[in-house]
Amino acid sequence: MKKLVILIITLCYSLATFSQSSNLLDDYPGYKNLKLGTPISSLSNILQFVQVTSSGGNMYRIKDNSYLSIYGVKMDDITIFSANDVVTGIYMVKRSLPGAILDPLFQEKIQKGMIQQYGSPQFDMTDENANPPRNGVAWRTKNKEAHVCTYYFSDQKLFSLTVFWGLFGE
Numbered sequence: 001m002k003k004l005v006i007l008i009i010t011l012c013y014s015l016a017t018f019s020q021s022s023n024l025l026d027d028y029p030g031y032k033n034l035k036l037g038t039p040i041s042s043l044s045n046i047l048q049f050v051q052v053t054s055s056g057g058n059m060y061r062i063k064d065n066s067y068l069s070i071y072g073v074k075m076d077d078i079t080i081f082s083a084n085d086v087v088t089g090i091y092m093v094k095r096s097l098p099g100a101i102l103d104p105l106f107q108e109k110i111q112k113g114m115i116q117q118y119g120s121p122q123f124d125m126t127d128e129n130a131n132p133p134r135n136g137v138a139w140r141t142k143n144k145e146a147h148v149c150t151y152y153f154s155d156q157k158l159f160s161l162t163v164f165w166g167l168f169g170e
Contacts, residue, residue, distance in 0.1 A: 023141060024117065024119065025118050025140075025141050025144050025145075025146055026141050026144060028117065029144050029167070030087070030090050030165050031067075031070055031090065031092075031163075031165070032067060034062075034067065034078070034080065034087065034090050035087065036086075036087055036088065036089075036090070036144060036166070036167040037086050037167060038086065038087045039085060039086055039087075040058070040060075040082040040085050040086060040087060041085065043060075043087070046062055046063060046064040046067070047061070047062065047080060048061045048063045050079070053081065055083070056083070057081055057082055057083035057088065058081070058082045058083075059079060059081055060079070060080040060081075060082070061077065061078065061079055061080075062077075062078040062080065070092060070110060070163060071110045071112070071113030071114075072109050073094065073106045073109050073110055073161075074094070075092045075093060075094045075161075075163070076093055076094050076095055077092070077093050078090070078091070078092050078093075079092075079093075086167075087167075088166065089164070089165065089166045089167065090163075090164065090165040090166075091162065092162065092163040092164070093160055093161065093162050093163075094106060094161040094162075095158055095159070095160050095161075096158045096159040096160070097158065098157045098158050099157045099158075100158070100159075101159060102150060102159040102160075102161055104150075106161055107135070107136070107149075107150050110161075110163055111137060111148050114146065114148055114163075118139045121137035121138060121139055122138065122139055122140055123137065123138040123139075123140065123147075124136075124137055125137060125138050125147060125149055132151045132152055132153050132154070133152050134149045134150065134152075135149065135150045136148055136149025136150060136162075137149075143167060143168050144165070144166065144167055144168070145164070145165070145166045145168065146163075146164065146165045146166075147162075147163075147164050148161075148162070148163050148164075149161075149162050149164075150162075
């Protein structure tokens with residue numbers, strides 16, 4: 001009986017140790033070498049300065065097209081935000097043409113990739129009453145967030161698929 005209890009405890013510990021969780025977001029908060037907390041200077045060869053943000057940080061665009069594909073989905077744009085010379089936000093977007101619908105498989109592919117990376121999402125961000133309405137999921141730790149969402153902008157009659165990693169309150 002004692003051996004059975006030890007076996008069960010060991011099995012539970014092993015499963016807890018090797019299972020994926022949003023703590024992986026702390027270990028790998030980003031995409032390729034675009035990671036939250038990375039010194040912005042280490043990315044200078046792939047960035048183009050856009051503007052100073054209202055919060056006093058900086059906004060950049062990725063000028064290397066090899067970064068535009070995530071989990072097999074070609075995105076339209078990647079914006080990097082920095083404060084105190086470190087990456088604090090990574091924002092990827094794919095837009096539909098006005099009046100067109102984005103292929104729902106795009107979000108599904110990215111979401112599956114992120115589930116492999118971070119485990120099951122912690123939050124359902126779907127809100128049909130939001131302005132703009134959105135459909136998506138999120139992972140969060142104490143000071144980081146990652147999400148994948150599709151938004152519908154009715155005034156422009158377009159859909160926008162976004163992938164975001166953000167660093168908060170460090």
